[in-house]
Amino acid sequence: MGSNDVVGLDRIRRDMVPLVGGKAANLGEMAAAGERVPAGFCVTTAAYASGTVPAERVVRAYEAMGGGRVAVRSSATAEDLPDASFAGQQDTYLDVEGADAVVDAVRRCWDSLDNARAVAYRRANGIARADVGMAVVVQRMVDSATAGVMFTADPLTGTRTRTVVDAVRGPGTAVVDGSVEPDHYTVDDGHDPEEVGGCLNRAQVVALAAAGRRLRTLFGSPQDVEWAHDRDGTLWLLQSRPVTTLFPLPPQDLPDLPRFYMETGHMQGMLRPFTPLGLSLLQQVWTRWWSGAEDATDPDPLMIGVGGRLYTDLSPFLRSAVLRGRVARSMDVYGPRVRAAVEHALDDPRFAARPGLPFSASAVLRIVGGVLPSAALGVGYALARPRAARASAHRAVARLRTVRGPGAGASAARRLDWVHGPAFDAMLGRDLTAVIGPVFAGIVTGTVPAALLGGVATKEETDTVLGGLPHNVTTEMDLALWRVAERARTHGDLFTRTPPEELSARYLRGELPDIGLDAFLDSYGHRTAAEVDIGVPRWREDPAPVFGTVANYLRLEDPEQAPDRRFERARAAAEATLAELGPRAVRSRPVRGAIAVFLMRRSRELAGMREYAKFAWLVPFAEMRRQLLLVGADLADEGRLTGADDVFFLRVDEVRAAVEGTDQRDLVAERRRVHRRELRRRTVPGTLLTDGTDVEATLPAPPAAWGGLPGIAAAPGRAEGRARVVLDPAGARIEPGEILVAPTTDPGWTPLFMTAAGLVSETGSPIAHGPTVAREYGIPAVICVRDATTVIRTGDLLRVDGATGTVVVVDGRADGTG
Structure with missing residues (x-):
């Protein structure tokens, strides 16, 4: 055994994750920053790699703490990290007392690296077993008078300016395992907490929120914190890990905050994250289409990327005294939840009306004088001579097919x-x-x-x-x-x-x-x-x-x-x-x-x-x-990328830098990691505020439709059949007569319609691609059915009514599959 197989928490810092794991690295950093953390030590990954618990060193460190009751917790190298918390996946042992018991608990923590929960979590997050090492934290137990969990961002709405605290009397395990209903407290940044009661007083709630803000600043991201007050009322911070489930924040460096964003990629059947180059080019398509400028950079863009998804900034329209009254009505095409979120924003004083239009006079003139006349002439010509207009469009596409870039040797x-x-x-x-x-x-x-x-x-x-x-x-x-x-x-x-x-x-x-x-x-x-x-x-x-x-x-x-x-x-x-x-x-x-x-x-x-x-x-x-x-x-x-398709994980300016000599391999590796994380995300906020708030999540739940799941009627007709839930059309199999249940659709999905009896989707618009094609095939379609791919399971017998916009689960799965 080496000298680094057991390390005191006072010697640990955040850059030591490969040796001590995520949990111990965070605890050491907290202690170094002056936070009150129970004393302890870490049995490192170096010991784990040797395969034998360094019993003598563990006992010596335990006795140096003064013995007594301790908590023995896993601290894997893939644990408590920004993209993977592993919360509760490996084992923790509390109230462990005695040298032999501590050594045994360390060994059992090691064994838990390969329990069923941890294996399933690694598989779901794309983490290879060979990439994970196990360390173990041993800390003095706190004799808790009150304890619990604190989130420095609201885990339900995503609001980063709100701290949420759950507390119980005695140890905090009752909060974690859900065996007791905790007292609940919320504190918004810059505001006093709401009227408090239960097991915490106002001063304790204020102190917890302040500690949470310090940890959020220390680690640079929202934190999930376990804490306890001892019998003397002293606050101890037991562990802190990043909250990994939050949707990323929109840009924070724009003027005139907050902003109200609406996710618009789903109108093109795009809920999966864009690649960085794909998003930046699509933004340029939009900007250059409306501005005609070759340099499509915009310091305050109308369309932005958040979490690899495409969002439109509606703030200027909400604040325009001329247009704000029309904004909510125009949202009907995006579904009732988006309209409700917009109506909620119109009542928010932060989006109060201002005189004028959201565009500059030059922008209005450019649109009116450029795009609209040609569009109006084209519409008029098509209405008068539809066959000739179609023929002209076909000739245009034939010309586009001849477009070719530089040839060999360029x-x-x-x-x-x-x-x-x-x-x-x-x-x-x-x-x-x-x-x-x-x-x-x-x-x-x-x-x-x-x-x-x-x-x-x-x-x-x-x-x-x-x-x-x-x-x-x-x-x-x-x-x-x-x-x-x-x-x-x-x-x-x-x-x-x-x-x-x-x-x-x-x-x-x-x-x-x-x-x-x-x-x-x-x-x-x-x-x-x-x-x-x-x-x-x-x-x-x-x-x-x-x-x-x-x-x-x-x-x-x-x-x-x-x-x-x-x-x-x-x-x-x-x-x-x-x-x-x-x-x-x-x-x-x-x-x-x-x-x-x-x-x-x-x-x-x-x-x-x-x-x-x-x-x-x-x-x-x-x-x-x-x-x-x-x-x-x-x-x-030339060694600046690893593979040809790495180019799509760079923005246009970054590709240019690579062409001019910059090695972008590390940047691409990080971008790919983030992209894989976002590919796993099942839900994306339809409307989003600058502080991360999912506006729809703050609204009251809509009344449930009697006997069914409410949505929007998108293609007429009625059908009954077994559900086939499909998250990705690649390789998907739709048996004739099944109902396709999907998060979204675009033309790449539509070949599946030809054997489907009906369509149910979580997003969309009656004028989007999926419903348009469904109408042409004569199959009923209901869109904007919230959580359809989660609530409905493959094999459920569905009754789809494309006229009323309802989906009824007649009975559960007939085949027991999912």
Whole structure:
């Protein structure tokens, strides 16, 4: 045994985690900062690596403390760290007394590194067993009069300016194990605590909150603190670990705080975190689209990234005396919870009305004089000549398909210059302008008739008119994939029994029979799930998700459920509804009815174009990705990155720095670690304040719909079937007749619709991709069903009503799977 196998807490600092583990490192740092921490020592990872408890040194350290009762706690090297707390995963032994008992408790703590809880936690957090060492902390027990747990941020709402304390009489284990209902206290920074009672007095609550703020400052992040008052009333801090479940904070260095942010990535089917380069490029797409400036940097941006998600700053609109009254109504498209959060913010004095508009006069002139005229002209042309407008849009996309970056031998700097210059010019230039006219016209014709016919036609009727729409590029893509599956039927066993990943590898090696996939990928290979993130591989690079969908289609045995027949039934229902609704509308409201009928007829020619703008700009986007991979490959060859796709974990300026000579490997490793953490996050705040508050979490829970889960009606119809909960479409399997339950959807998900009987999603909008395509296939869809992927389990029998926006769990899982 070495001299560093047992170390006193007074000698430990935070940079000693590899030797003493997270818990001991934090305790040592607290003691060094002057906090009152029970005396003790640490049996280090060096001892654990030797495999034998250094009994003599442990006994000597225990006796040097004066013996008596001690707490023996694990302190693993992956424990109490910013991304993984391991709270309660390894064992703790309290009231241990006697040298032999202490040595035995240390040994049992070692053994707990591989208990079922710890193994499952490591697996869930992607932590390898070989990367974890075990240390053990031995501390003098505090004879507690009161004890408990303190969070220096509200764990339920995420508010960083609030301290939450739970306290009980006696030892704090009753709080941790939930055996006793504790007294609860909250203290907001800069304010006195609320009226106190229970086992703590006001002075104790104030002192605890002050200690919590000190620890938050010391460690630079919100802390989960265990504490105790001894019989003399002295406060002892027993341990402090980061609160690892909080959603990251928005920018703190902007003027005019607080800010109110709304998560908008879900409108593009994007709830997973963006890669850093993907987020920065999408922000530039937005900024350059509206400003036309090549330098798209903005010191106070309208769109920001938080936790890798895309948020829009609504604060200027909430504070505008001219616009604030319209903001809440405009949120209906995002769902009732977002609207309720916005209405709550309108009552917050921090967002009080101010004179004027949220834009400068120059910005208004730029938008009015630049984007709006061309959009208005395009809409008018499309309404007058829909076929010609569609043809013009198709020609524009054909031109975009010819966009190519620098060829072989080009330098990384030249490729990056092309991505940041000519590629943006092509993606956001005249060809996209040619597309947006029929796209906007499609949105108008698809949404205005319902408003004109209120009281004359039901929402179900106006939605039915939008079923089976032609000219939707996403529907056309899915039907093209169905035709690929039809050609694959002669090789059914190959495509249904071989894993999609293996099929993908064999296809890329040219080892599969020709089923028409080359032609499909020529047209649609630039697409994928989460496709607005340039850091996500396209189907052309990895067609495994395509093969997974082909296998799903091959399992469809009922010819009447074939996608082309379902689409045709939806088309026929739409035409029949329009034929019946038109005369009724004109009889009831001659002028408005006639306008509505005209728009509904035009919707059959234009509303399907709603998907085309995104499809168009993703064409050069895929070439930009190809060029960036070539940049990454060059940088990897030069030792500044580890692999080509590391380039997507840098922002644009950081890629530029790498091209100019900076080694970015350490930065990429850290970014990948954070990205993996965010990929595991199941819930993302829909609305967020600067101090981290999830606004929806502060609101009263909505009344439960009788007999069901409330949501928003997004595609008419009713269906009953077993649920299939899918978190990622890659490799997902949807049996014919199942109800797809998903966190969100984008065009990369829609091939799954073709075997599904219905759709339930946690986010979305009636005009977003998923509901649009669901209407065209004639399958019912209910969106904005809170926690659907958690509350509903695979195998549950669901009844989905796309007209009323409700989902009923008829009974639990029939197959016992989940």
